[in-house]
Amino acid sequence: MSTITDAQAYLVDLPVEAVRTDAVQAFLKQETVFVEITTADGLSGRGYCYTIGTGGTAILALLRDYLLPRLHGRDARQIEAIWHDLFGSTRATAVGAITSLALAAVDTALWDWRCRRADLPLWIAAGGARDRVPLYDTEVGWLHLTVDELIGGAKAAVAAGRGGVKIKIGKPDPAQDVERLTAVREAVGPGVDLMVDANQSLTAADAIRIARLLEPVDVYWLEEPLPADDVDGHARLAASTSIPVAVGESLYSVGQFAEYIQRRAAGIVQADAARIGGITPWLKAAHLAEAHNIPICPHFLMELHVSLCAAVPNGRYLEYIPQLTAITTTRLTVEDGHALVPTAPGLGIAWDLDAIDDRRVA
Incomplete structure (x- = not known):
């Protein structure tokens, strides 16, 4: 049957x-x-x-x-x-x-x-490690936003209980990026995690330099600093900075994650269930990271990843970017800055x- x-x-x-x-x-x-x-x-x-x-x-x-x-x-x-x-x-x-x-x-x-x-529910079938996951907010940190808009958005995210805020970098002058991050840090204080995302836009030399400039801001991670196929560059960067290097949204197999981990080129794993080929390989990447004492903080797809992040013991953060509002009948349930897992059988997404x-x- x-x-x-x-x-x-x-x-x-x-x-x-x-x-x-x-x-x-x-x-x-x-x-x-x-x-x-x-x-x-x-x-x-x-x-x-x-x-x-x-x-x-x-x-x-x-x-x-x-x-x-x-x-x-x-x-x-x-x-x-x-x-x-x-x-x-x-x-x-x-x-x-x-x-x-x-x-x-x-x-x-x-x-x-x-x-x-x-x-x-998926979070139980896939492991059942916890029933809620901390949230960080990406919607408030896009590159086109002004410093005042970044500050306003970051404060709103913190007021909503988010534990972290991600800010995009990639301005023509790295000093602008540092200025923007510094302003946000001063606005939210030391108790909020500040993530930084370069979206593969840097060379290894530039990434090493900007990481040094960002260390005083106490950056939680530096995401996708280099093109995803530059594993050696990521390894050189990771060895040169105290900021964890985060990668994964542009990796498409468990083997690629294994290479990054083996080369000590990733401090945060950001596997995306869609881009790695589904839940089956996502769980393998998550457990591979767990075996090396590395947290997993999946990219995008919060409506699906909330269950997967809760299924494994090393799921540290869920990225807040809503994108299914128009075709779902319920929203992600948030309580005290944590996304609560769906309890309905299946993926837990209430499709309209x-x-x-x-x-x-x-």
Whole structure:
């Protein structure tokens, strides 16, 4: 009765909920690719992945033309076997973003099905380490914001109980970045974690320099300072500064995380369940980090990552960036600066199916 009888994929476009800019790009829209599976017993599961504006139709084509046909007749309980079969069938395009995102849409659908069948919420099925996760706020720290806007947003986030605030860097003169961070630190005081994100915009030499300039501000982590394929540069930076180096949103396999950890190039792991290929590999990256005493603070997707971050013992922070408001019927529950885990069976995301249908583009 757990045999997959149907698998469908479709694309939904969501406008950004706030203007979002960083050192290299702007968040244009969220292309959300959904996968729905149904089994012979009538149970279903819904999963998804996303892009920030481009590539959605390529993911959809990969799913429809190659991956979904391989699901028919498979036992939905065998999530590992299915993941590896799909990955193996795409060797010519893996490891890479498009393939990992497509795999994630299938894998999250299977986990949703598994949790619904077991009548368990995801955070319990995946480990059940805690029932709440501390929040830090990224929405208040975008690069285009003025110093006054940064200060106002940071104060509002702290007043709402957020334990940390992320500020984007990448101004033409590093002194501007330092000035902005210093102003925020003075406004919120020493008890708030200040994260910094360069979005892969620096060279190793520039990153080492700016890290030295930021150390007096007591930065909690320096995120994506260099291009993700410059592992050696990250290792050199990590060895030169007391600021933890955070990486992961632009890594697409567990092996890539293993290399960073082995090279001592990452102090914070930021695996993204969509970009690494789903919940199955995300949990492996999280436990790999745990084995090396490294915290995991996942990138984006707070509605999904709240459950995953709560499932593992080293989940330290959840990133606050709301982006599913238009297609969900409930919101993330926040109490004393912590996101509370959803208790409903499945992924814990209350989809508004009518709103989703209204926004289908493919």
